[in-house]
Amino acid sequence: MLAAQAWFLDNGNLVAAALRLAVHRDTLTHRVQRIEALCGLSLDNPNDRLDIGVALMIWRLSA
Numbered sequence: 001m002l003a004a005q006a007w008f009l010d011n012g013n014l015v016a017a018a019l020r021l022a023v024h025r026d027t028l029t030h031r032v033q034r035i036e037a038l039c040g041l042s043l044d045n046p047n048d049r050l051d052i053g054v055a056l057m058i059w060r061l062s063a
Helices: 002-009 014-021 023-038 044-063
Strands: none
Touching: 002 023, 002 044, 014 023, 014 044, 023 044
């Protein structure tokens, strides 16, 4: 979940999110693509972004 959180915190900026996580941009790109594949959602779609964002908030609040 850290990859998705970083992506959201940096408003979809992969370079900034990769720096936040101390990983290469390509590594983060691969992780984001994996998240999309596992969830069956696309972070390019605003409705899907909302769904993932809400899921992350619920996950953070329940932890």
